[in-house]
Amino acid sequence: MARGDQLSRQWKIIQTLIASTHGKTVSALADRLGCTPRTVYRDLEALQAGGFPLTTETRDNRSYWHILNASRQQVPLAFSIPELMALYFGKDMLKTYRGTVFYDAIDSLLSKIEATLPTAYIDYLDRIRDRVDAGPAPRKDYSRFGPIITELNRAIVDEKKIRMIYFSMGRQQENQRTVHPYRLRHVEDTLYLIGYCDLRKGVRTFAVDRIKTVSLTDDGFQIPEGFDVPAFLRDSFGIYQGSPVRVKIRFFESVAGYIRERIWHPSQHLSDQADGTLIFTATVAGIEEISHWVLRWGAGAQVLEPAALRQAIGRQAAAMASHYRDAPADEHHKDV
Template identity: 75%
Template sequence: MARGEQLSRQWKMIHTLLASRLGKSASELAEELGCTRRTVYRDLEALQAGGFPIATETRDNRSYWTVLNAGRQQVPMAFSTAELMALYFGKEMLQTYRGTVFYDAIASLISKIKATLPPGYIDFLDRLQDRVDAGPAPRKDYTRFGPMITDLNTAILDEKKIDMVYFSMGRQAETHRTVHPYRLRHVEETLYLIGYCELREQVRTFAVDRIESVTVTGEGFRMPGDFDLQGFLEDSFGIFQGPPETVKIRFSPKVAGYIRERIWHKSQQLTDADDGGVIFTATVAGTEEISHWVLRWGAEARVLDPPALRRIVGRHAAAMAEHYRKNPD
């Protein structure tokens, strides 16, 4: 039997006993859990060995199993096994934000849940944690940005302007800006601030890890009533903004399956090609961001439209080819 199935069944058994004021017989447990009485006895023995205060009492010549002092146990009854796994998985997914309010808050929540439980429960949760893993991935280290992210959250919630020093990667220069912070947005392991920039007089996006300093001012702001934040973001292929462009890209049969299995953009349309490939069509904000995506697929992707995107990708591909021609080793 799979270890995960056993853990799930034992977890349900604990909650079934805690929810029952008079206890449950082995037969009742077997029926509710969909297993044999022999399995029930084996699980009860394992739970007792793990430290759960499980005992039996006899009524009308039948044995009933109960959890001692169940009425006083501060057990989070609302959590199912799946919900706990989702909580642990969420913590793993937030590894990028270790040291910030996002990661610290979920870690604190899990610690509070564990603090209310007897040793057997804690052992169960520790085993459960070993069964969820977000996997390795390139990540930014936001540890040193923890206080800044807290300040940004405060400014967003209180609708207070911020003064900040921002480093532009494109211009390789710092600028001082006053920004009305609207929202934080996570895109591909990067956290962005979206807000109105008084310097540029328009809504802009800022990579949080390129904000050098932040001061929350006492001056308030109001997001314009006619500003649609979702509408501002909907055409983006990630986070970049630009005029709407309808792009058409042909993918070879070798990678067509990878393209078909994901939703890359809300406007995408996929058309099967005669050779087994697929043609991807979407309307996106600008061409810069999607050009990076096309280049990821190498020679397996070919831009059909628009011509401007064909030229951008072509220039990058030519420069790469020239680099390797000059430096074959």
């Protein structure tokens, strides 16, 4: 029998005993698990050896198994192995936010859970973690923004306006803003604050890593009735805002398979062509964000509509070509 099946069955035994007020007999556990009483006895012995406080009580000439002090557990032992795996995997995916309240909170939660588990179960989960990995990827280091993220969380929960110094990448300058913070949103390894900006007189998005300082004010705010954050972001191709634009892009065979694999936008429509190409259409917020996406596919993508996006991609492609105009036709890597 697979080790994972055995542990899963033993975990169900623990859950059943915790949920039982008067305990369970071996035969009742066997019926519940669909196995033999002999198998249950082996599992109970293994659990006792692993450190679980199991005991028996005799009533009416029958032995009932209990788990001692189940009601005093700091964290209920009602987690399944897949649920614990998901928590560990989630922690791995939150590496971008190491040093912030997001990562620290899940790390603390897992530490509390581990305190209730026998060593054998922790070792098993460690082996699982070695086989399920979020993997390294280009990411921002949010550890130095931990205090800022904590203050933003407080402001959002308490509905307090904030004052912040923000660096605008487009304008290449810093300025002070008073913002009504609505929500934090994670998009492609970047954390954004969405809120009403008094300076710009409208709802704006701010990259958290470009917030230099932030302080809570005593002034409260309320999200306007009828304003819906998901609706506000519906047309965006990530986070950027703009007027709705219908785009039509041809993807050639070299990359069409990658496009079919994912849902890139809620409004997308894919149409396979007889020549093996793929037509992608969607209605998105402006052309700035989707232009970065089109350039990602290089010569494998051709913008058909709108003209403004075609021209923008054409200018970028011409500028890129100019960087390589003098490159030799055949270059070989040399050892340095």
